[in-house]
Amino acid sequence: MSRPVAIVTGAGSGIGLAVASHLITKNYRVVIADLNPSTGTEAASSLGPDATFIQCDVSSYTAQARLFKQAYEWGGNRLDFFHANAxxxxxxLLYDGPEKEELDEEGLVKPLNTKSMQVNLEAVIQGLWLFKYYVRRSKEAGGGKGKFVATSSAAGLYFMTQNPQYTASKYGIVGFVRAAGPILVKEGITVNAICPAFIPTNLCPPQILALWPKEHITPLSTAMKAIDAFLGDDTMTGETVELSQENIYFRKCVDWANDSQRWVGEESQGIWDLGYANVPEKSGYGT
Ligand SMILES: NC(=O)c1ccc[n+]([C@@H]2O[C@H](COP(=O)([O-])OP(=O)(O)OC[C@H]3O[C@@H](n4cnc5c(N)ncnc54)[C@H](O)[C@@H]3O)[C@@H](O)[C@H]2O)c1
Known part of the structure; x- marks a missing residue:
């Protein structure tokens, strides 16, 4: 029987590289996917023959779709694990002063740069879409069950005023895994997120690293505790796991405001299912 196969995006450094390395110790063959060809190649060669590098900008749907096709073929028509981590x-900065505001030729305000939404959220959603397709087609090669993990952030549970679009993208991941997780597990795909606190990586500007108190650092090993929890339980899904210092915390949805909201959340699902089942073209619903 063939070995399980994983893709980890943003695995050229930091959390992604550590997860890729950890998965190899768990018998996985791993595709290191990263925008940066030099760190990506170096990371893959440091991990040896069980890893390969595929260059990919996950903010391009076509590039990510190519990544999945190549990875699936490299894995012997098999894909078991996807970590959307880039x-x-x-x-x-949303709050930049008037001197930074610009108009286009038509006199319209130029859009805010939302690259962080494309990389951190849109690519994660498309990633699950692609992952599901290939997991469904992995049975013959010995797979057919899937583990999907996305990297959110503590900013996806709290917020960072310095990074409002980033905060929105990380909150988006939390909602996405909570919504999709309980459904996809029915076909053997678990969907979870990690929400790291401060882990010193290349993402962090060096001037911040220099000032950061050591007692508020979360080690990379804490991320592996969450990954191990996901690997070890085929029913664990829809979870958002906060990583802080040495500990992992399974974070729940906010409390129901009142009993009516609890009813809407817990007991109205049949009505929603019926309503959506009767809509022939979902895309036109509500327009
Ligand atoms: N380090 C922390 O404290 C911390 C905290 C919370 C969340 N996170 C999240 O963890 C994830 C990993 O970050 P990290 O801390 O390991 O940083 P990192 O900079 O070491 O790694 C991020 C990697 O993503 C790659 N990348 C960036 N844009 C990409 C794209 N469009 N396509 C493919 N690859 C791309 C980079 O080249 C880099 O190798 C990120 O999603 C980050 O938001 C990090």
Whole structure:
């Protein structure tokens, strides 16, 4: 029987590289996917023959679709694990002063840079879409069950005023895994997220690293505790796991405001299912 196969995005450094390395110790063959060809190649060669590098900008749907096809073929028509981990912080500050505001030729305000939404959220959603396709087609090669993990952030549970678009993208991941997790597990795909606190990586500007108190650092090993929890339980799904210092915390949805909201959340699902089942073209619903 063939060995399980994983893709980890943003695995050229930091959390992604550590997860890729950890998966190899768990018998996986791993595709290191990263935008940066030099760190990506170096990371893959440091991990030996069980890893390969595929260059990919996950913010391009076509590039990510190519990544999945190549990885599946490299894995012997098999894919078992996908960690949507690549991430960037905000590339333009929402609050920049009037001197930074620009108009286009038509006199319209130029859009805010939302690259962090494309990389951190849109690519994660498309990643699950692609992952599901290939997991369904992995049975003959010995697979057919899937583990999907996305890297959110503590900013996806709290917030970072310095990075509002980033914060929105990381909150988006939390909602996404909570919504999709309980459904996809029915076909053997678990969907979970990690929400790291401060882990010193290349993402962090060096001037911040220099100032950061050591007692508020979360080690990379804490991320592996969450990965192990996901690997070890085929029913664990829809979870958002906060990583802080040495500990992992399974974070729940906010409390119901009142009993009516609890009813809407817990007991109205049949009505929603019926309503959506009767809509022939979902895309036109509500328009
Ligand atoms: N380090 C932390 O404290 C921390 C905290 C919370 C969340 N996170 C999240 O963890 C994830 C990993 O970050 P990290 O801390 O390991 O940083 P990192 O900079 O070491 O790694 C991020 C990797 O993503 C790659 N990348 C960036 N844009 C990409 C794209 N469009 N396509 C493919 N690859 C791309 C980079 O080249 C880099 O190798 C990110 O999603 C980040 O938001 C990190």
């Amino acid at each position: 991430g960037v912080d905000d590339r333009q």
